[in-house]
Amino acid sequence: MPMEEENLLGTERNGAKTEEYCLYCYEGGEFKQPDITLQGMVDLCAGYLVQNGMDEADARGLLAETLPLLKRWRQESAS
Structure with a gap:
């Protein structure tokens, strides 16, 4: 997700x-949902x-294109 405001940043x-992870995913140096899969994150x-207000098919398409580019998911697909 775009994190244009500092209050959206996760914490170590x-x-x-x-700046690598948002507060919804990462807090205190840990992922809030450490076992979620890429598909699970798309669904969520x-x-x-x-x-x-976004169409569901458009939302899923956008997420399927963008989430795999993020650091967390690049690591998952490399393993």
């Missing part, structure tokens, strides 16, 4: 903000986008 163990996030 020492409380420092990280699609629901939020639909609630905000």
Whole structure:
């Protein structure tokens, strides 16, 4: 997700903000849902986008294109 505001940034163990992950996914140096799969994240996030007025197919397409580019999911697909 675009994190244009500092209050959307996740935090490391020492409380420092990280620009790599948002506060919804990462807090205190740990993922909030460490076992979620890429598909699970698509499913979860699609629901939020639909609630905000996006067509579900468009939301899923956008997420399927963008989430695999993020650091967390690049690591998952490399293993």
